[in-house]
Amino acid sequence: MARDKAPPNVPLPPEPPSAPSGSTPSLPDLQHWTWVMGRAQQMMMEHGMGTATPATADAAPWPVVPGFNDPDTIRRATDFWTDSLTLWQRFLDPGAAPPAADEPPERARDKRFKAAAWRDQPYFDWVRRSYHLIADQMLSQVDALDGVAPKQKEQIRFAARGFVDAMSPSNFAVTNPEVIAKTIETKGQNLLDGLQHMLADIDKGQLTHVDPDAFEVGRNLAMTPGKVVHRTPMYELIQYTPTTPNVLATPLVIFPPWINRFYILDLTPEKSFIAWCVDQGITVFMVSWKSADASMKDVIWDDYIAAQVDAIDTIRSALDVPAVHTIGYCVAGTTLAATLALLTARDEADKVASATFFTAQVDFAQAGELQHFVDDEQLKLVASLSPDGFLDGRYMAMTFNLLRGRDLIWNYVTNNYLLGADYAPFDLLHWNGDTTNLPAKWHLGYLTDLYRDNRLATPGGMVVDGVPIDLTTVATPSYIQAGREDHIAPADSVWAMTRIFRGPMKFVLAGSGHIAGVVNPPAQQKYQYWTNAEAVDTLDDFVAGATETKGSWWPDWLDWLRARDGGDQVPAKRARVPGTGALPSLGDAPGEYVRAR
Template structure:
């Protein structure tokens, strides 16, 4: 162990018996996963050839595990004559073990290395399982990774040296504070991720000046005040996902896409969706298309007396925008939309990522049981998304705020992430079944809206598609598939980072990058291979693309001022719906 500063108390370390027990537990975990895989194999249909299951890969995986375990013990008991440990780059970067105690103390170094070893072999064990349906195997792999994250020694006081030191230093106050944090979260049924009260709508987030000019049982329409003397003739209407609050695009002024778009001389409108309650028990996808998106499009067209407008659809609202375009095309009304921009949106769900783990029959029954009043409590959806990045969005807070008793850090994005919305149950069930499970949207005529069959391949609207390179909710490979269906001019941009940070990346931040390929490509891999990397935000690229479609401007007066046209102002932005749960 490293020398302790004068007056400091040495961290109590587990004795040999504790280490042996830890090793046995981890080994038993690996064995249980192997046995579970074998049970699945026994239950799975045999190949048509009738060939029996070959146990060799599983036996080999088990042998490799115990061989590596013996090497680990040799390094611990006889470090002078043992080969040095090998770490993968991912293990070396693992933030959970960044404290020096994990390497300087031999016992905790052993625990860290044994955890990495077990984690690696658990995944290898799943990969070694044969004869299982690929989707089922992916579910096992997903569950295994979640189990691995949950079993990290950083999540338990006795095997986390930093937690032990903090408890001794504070004479147990850190543990009491952590328990208080945990009990408070249990009471509200949701994990806290940022400090309470640090952010307030209209005060330091969602502060771009504007007015609510329309309110329906489904949405509020917000019109933002222009800041330039003239504005583009074609207005911009943004559809955020109703799974979350709209102000992800209007966070702090420095991060606000809405504020930036206004400053670029655009007439900006945003739909703020109502969080579902019992009054929305019969709302289905058709309603979000007809009573939501098309109604808002027609409202803005009539208010500003323009034939068409630019649209943006983010995530699920982008999927819905694709259906809206197809419906308008089928009705001969495609010219109502001058352009469509898609932020991390999917239309083909064959490679939709880890969310597909939650659309089997059992999960669907559970969702139905959780929606007795016709809507799903947003906390359940938030928990699902947290599970997709459990290490960062769950166990990070268990270690820091429950075990260490640390104060929560103010973070606008996490405040938004915790500000959940309820979902209409009928819409949610049909969305998961028809799109994620059955992938009907890309089959011409498989889905009808208000009795009209829709076909994405007939959509010729100019389109801008943005995907996130590290997106775990809408993987870039899945977002790319929209290029296979739309037939009009299309620009695809691959942004650095993920589902949120890849979108909310203002030019002033100077962060990340994006890739463009002017030569075209027939696959994402080909796009990347021939792409040019551009440092910074992709927002200016999008603005140039919009400008090429709309070079005409008009004075920013009359109906271009919120509340001064045919629709009077109902209240200031951000409105009422965003404040209700």
């Protein structure tokens, strides 16, 4: 304001400096900004006190609007501006500013701001702290919303968190000290390299996470020896070559999710769950699902259940065994649960000796953040993206990336677009980007019937092949594994399975999440898992009384599986060798379907 028109009783500010003062604030600088901060604090105090003071008979009160001028909102706004001014003061005159408050531990672990410049250089420290301050304010405003349904508030919180992650100063060249230093060091070559990465991603319509030439199925991924012994329009059945003279009498068939390629369980040899199982003396079969095309436009969930039953019957007949062990991972685990209920309804439950579930859900009441994508508008969008009867797998990949945007989107924007870094060779991330297409009818039905309406958890709520299915009738011995940090199938949601099945069950909580919690070879000695032999009602009770064991849970599962067989073994000959029994070889593993794009 003009100096000769200041309001009464308000001290005039010192003369501001007439020219830039350089990197070190001058005395006029400090005097001016000290006045600005003091006057701002005085204004906020007067306004806050006036708002909070009850109206008198002589003054008509302003209406209190929740989220605008209610006491809690005023307090948050006042705290926000006070903290903002404190940060500004620390930037201008660090010596005179109050000491910085200790930051939460998660801030110290935030990989976006690991460079020392984010703390050592006053400008970037101010940028970083200001960002955190604004982010905290935005998220607290969401938490304070009243009159909003819990589900809607979760959607708003999810969107706000995504916006906050997107607006991080680490994502922009001019506010990231690492990018600025790299640009100076390379004379801008990093930006040209990053532009090349970005243009390549635009061309393929998908964010790159890993060196595209580092891995290849059959060369250094999915290398466990075996044969394709059965093929249908839905799947290939792979039988793996035994490496032990004797094997468990009951074979194992694994149903991976058809949302991704099966070789998540057959990555590089040292990480392969399949190779490990074969080396433990198990006859292993793997289902390799076909990536959807226009020929699968009418495929629905019933068809995947029928395919699981077909695989079970094919193996039983070929090996002349009464039953098989089964594993269902994620969505294929959900489908395996329905398969068990269908077999039970048909009096055929004894075809399955045991069922193991990797991070699978059957009750979707607490299904996590994927529920944000199943309202009516989202479902209409999904339908519009599938004009040829199948959903391009890149859309599903983008959805899963959004669930962990900070790690799976913005981390790569910074490293590979702004810093121009080369992509690291990482087999798991190569698999993550190796997308598969999904049948449109199945996909919409799955989102609607399970995620939105949670029909599978209700006895008779879903009908398969004309048979109402009831999961509460399933008495098959079950091993149920959940990931402590799983953001796709939250541990609480997986735990719900223990309240539905009626057969003997063992629940195991593994360290890490949806992928690393499963793919955790014993030799790596990573993470841990928890078990609890007591009968408990809730996951919290399970954890409270659980025993922690360091390393992989795979050996615990193996002991459990062997106990189901009673230790019975047979020679690894004849039908136990792929291609030599009733099922002739149709080609070498990993087969054709996994290579189709």
